Amino acid sequence: MRVRPPAPKKPTPGLLHEYADRLVAFEYSSSNRVKPHTLLFISGLGDGLGTVAYLDDIVAALDDTQWSVFSPVISSSYGGWGTSGLGRDTDEMARCIDYIRHYKSGSDVDERKRKIVIMGHSTGSQDVMTYISSPNPRHPQPGLDPGHGHKQMPVLRPQVDGAIMQAPVSDRQAIEVVLREGNERHSAEYMRKVVGDAVASAKKHTYEDYDALDTIIPLPVTAAIGYPASTAISSRRFLSLTSPDAPASPSEDDLFSSDLTVERLRKTFGMVRHRGVLGREKGLLVLYSGSDPAVPPHVDKERLLTRWQRATDAERQYWHAESGIIPGATHTLEGARQVEQRKELVRRVRVFLRDVEGAS
Incomplete structure (x- = not known):
């Protein structure tokens, strides 16, 4: 029997902006009106334009508001995440925000009243946390910028x-x-050996050519873990994701593990209040999926969120009241069984944006 292919999605109206050299952002827009406020959406590992299903729900919910939604393509979009990193992501987010501010100067709302909110899904959340908690500008990272052939200097966010x-x-x-x-496909014993060997090799040979070029983990190794077989992953990003010395010495990407020490949380969540990048109290909304298959069963989600909030709000109240667990929500909230969870996600986002818009 011939299987009928899925119906193609309807075309999405909007504008394509080139915010930096060879980097674009799509603005969801059903009209030519320049809306004053912006939600900048950063997708997760392997994602790109239009691949996070619930973003359509958010766009539809904001259609009659003063908020427009931008979805940028950054160096780590699609398969680029394997050789990119959080620092480069946040630099490119900063460039996109600078572009949007210039673009929105055509809005009839005073510049001081125009709002910008960044939203991350999955690994996009790591980008968001890095954006609001790391040194500004960040410290230069080793390795070459593949687009220009020299060390990439960080930008002021x-x-x-x-x-x-x-x-x-x-x-x-x-x-x-x-x-x-x-x-x-593989036993636990086999996986421990393969990953252990890969970690040892990555630590020993993280870079080549006088520490300028990243080395690449063999594709059979990363594919065995479950990463796409077509995605090249650098030793540096592999060590960052696997974080083999944690929890004692967690890597750059290891921001959300449940066993991280209080001292580690002080250096991430706890730095939000010191960097000055997040400009207002009640300005952080954390939405944790209650039935996320990527979260191990032993993780106490409520306790984890409490630890994060305590580290963030030690001096000022940055967490928004709508933060918390969305019961029954999966990682991407995709599919017919996640309709109510998507509605709850959209409701919380709308309340948050309304409060940001109303703040002086």
Whole structure:
């Protein structure tokens, strides 16, 4: 029997902006009106334009408001995440925000009243946390910028009026489940050996050519873990995602693991109040999925969120009241069984944006 292919999606109206050299952002727009406020959406590992299903729900819910939605393509979009990193992501987010501010100068709303909120899904949440908590500008990273052939210098990140993290999960703890239980193709013993050998090699040969060029982990190794077989992953990003020395010495990407120390949380969540990049109290919305398959069963989600909030709000109240667990929500909230969870996600985002818009 011939299987009928799925019906193609309807065309999405909008504008394509080139915000930096060879980098574009899509603005969801059903009219030519320049809306004063902006939600900048950063997708997760392997995602790109239009690949996070619930973004359509958010766009539809904001259609009759003063908010427009931008979805940028950054160096780590689609398969680029394997050789990119959070620092480069946040630099490119900063360039996109600078562009949007210039573009929105055509709005009839006073510049001081125009708002920008950044929202990250999954690994996009790591980008958001890095944007609001790391040194500004960040410290230069080793390695070459592949687009220009020299060391990429960091940029000063503009202040934002709000930040949203949806489905912030630990890549390291998800990998640990595979090492403990194996997967459909390989036993746990095999996976521990393969990953252990890869980690040892990556630590020993992280860079070549006088520490300028990243080395690449063999594709059979990363494919065995469950990463796309066509995605090249550098030793530096592999070590960042697997974070083999955690929890004592977690890597750059290891921001959301449940076993991180209080001291580590002080250096991430706890730095939000010191950097000045998140410009207002009640400006952080954290939305954790209650039935996220990427979260190991032993993780106490409520306790984890409490630890994050305590680290963030030690002096000022940055967490928004709508933060918390969305019961029954999966990682991407995709599919017919996630309709109510998507509605709840959109409701919380709308309340948050309304409060940001109303703030002086």
